[in-house]
Amino acid sequence: DTEVTQTPKHLVMGMTNKKSLKCEQHMGHRAMYWYKQKAKKPPELMFVYSYEKLSINESVPSRFSPECPNSSLLNLHLHALQPEDSALYLCASSQDQGRNTEAFFGQGTRLTVV
Amino acid sequence: GQNIDQPTEMTATEGAIVQINCTYQTSGFNGLFWYQQHAGEAPTFLSYNVLDGLEEKGRFSSFLSRSKGYSYLLLKELQMKDSASYLCAVRDPNTGFQKLVFGTGTRLLVSP
Numbered sequence: 001d002t003e004v005t006q007t008p009k010h011l012v013m014g015m016t017n018k019k020s021l022k023c024e025q026h027m028g029h030r031a032m033y034w035y036k037q038k039a040k041k042p043p044e045l046m047f048v049y050s051y052e053k054l055s056i057n058e059s060v061p062s063r064f065s066p067e068c069p070n071s072s073l074l075n076l077h078l079h080a081l082q083p084e085d086s087a088l089y090l091c092a093s094s095q096d097q098g099r100n101t102e103a104f105f106g107q108g109t110r111l112t113v114v
Numbered sequence: 115g116q117n118i119d120q121p122t123e124m125t126a127t128e129g130a131i132v133q134i135n136c137t138y139q140t141s142g143f144n145g146l147f148w149y150q151q152h153a154g155e156a157p158t159f160l161s162y163n164v165l166d167g168l169e170e171k172g173r174f175s176s177f178l179s180r181s182k183g184y185s186y187l188l189l190k191e192l193q194m195k196d197s198a199s200y201l202c203a204v205r206d207p208n209t210g211f212q213k214l215v216f217g218t219g220t221r222l223l224v225s226p
Contacts, residue, residue: 004156031212042201042216043157048209056212090156092214102147103214105156 004106006091012112015081021109023074023091032074033103034066035090043090049074050096081113116140116206118217125223126192134187134200134220142207146185147214148176149201157201160187189222197224 004025013019023032031050035043048056049068057066063085065077074091088110092103117139126132138146145164149157163169163178163185175188187200199219205211 033214040219040221042219045213045215048212050212056209058213088154102159102162104159107156110154 004091004093004104006089006106006109008109009107010110010112012114013078013081014114015083017081018077018079020078021076021089021091021111023076023106024072025093025104026072027093027104028071028095029093029104030071030096031094031101032068033092033094034074034076035092035105037088037090037108047076078111081111083113086112116204116215118202118204118215120200120202120217120220122218123221123223125225128192128194128224128226130192131188131190132192132222134189134222136185136187136202136217138183138185138202138204138217140183140204140207142211143180144205144207144211146176146178147203148185148187149203149216150198151201151219152198160200192224194224194226197222 007022034046037043045058046060047066052068063080067075088108090108091106094101094103119137147162148160151157161176163176168177173190178185199221201216201219203214203216206213206215
């Protein structure tokens with residue numbers, strides 16, 4: 001199994017809603033990532049989890065709250081988002097956070113905030 | 115920080131060869147990645163170069179020159195399905211190489 005699975009694929013939410021994005025991998029990878037990608041732009045890192053601990057937060061607003069319940073799962077909890085938060089949210093994993101390990105990406109969740 | 119540059123767009127014809135360039139500046143280097151991303155889909159890993167020279171993988175090859183801070187992705191026998199964005203990326207040494215930083219991406223359009 002070389003897949004990173006994200007759910008849901010599409011999400012429309014209002015600015016007062018609370019929702020969660022989910023990501024799962026069964027490759028035994030110990031580093032997991034959340035990226036945000038706007039149209040025609042490259043992915044931008046939001047968070048890195050290494051061995052289930054948050055190791056990087058790229059100054060992401062607190063309305064985005066990551067969680068790593070175990071080594072296979074990564075969640076992103078969303079609350080009080082703004083329309084400008086609409087984007088493709090990508091989860092990725094790699095064997096560890098080391099230098100030469102490639103990251104495997106999930107298909108992403110297309111989020112629209114209305 | 116990292117500075118990674120790629121051309122914004124390129125066009126080529128089916129069956130042709132295209133070279134996508136990437137230049138980078140980083141305080142510490144331990145390899146360069148190439149990813150392919152079709153519109154609305156996930157980036158998929160293509161190649162990793164850490165030593166100078168050319169690495170060939172089927173129709174795709176990737177080249178690295180560390181002294182010049184330069185890499186290219188060479189696509190041969192282009193097919194319509196190769197129309198996609200191509201992203202080069204390096205890991206940020208200021209984060210213990212945890213953070214993968216992408217270039218702006220090159221949108222390749224292959225026409226019949």
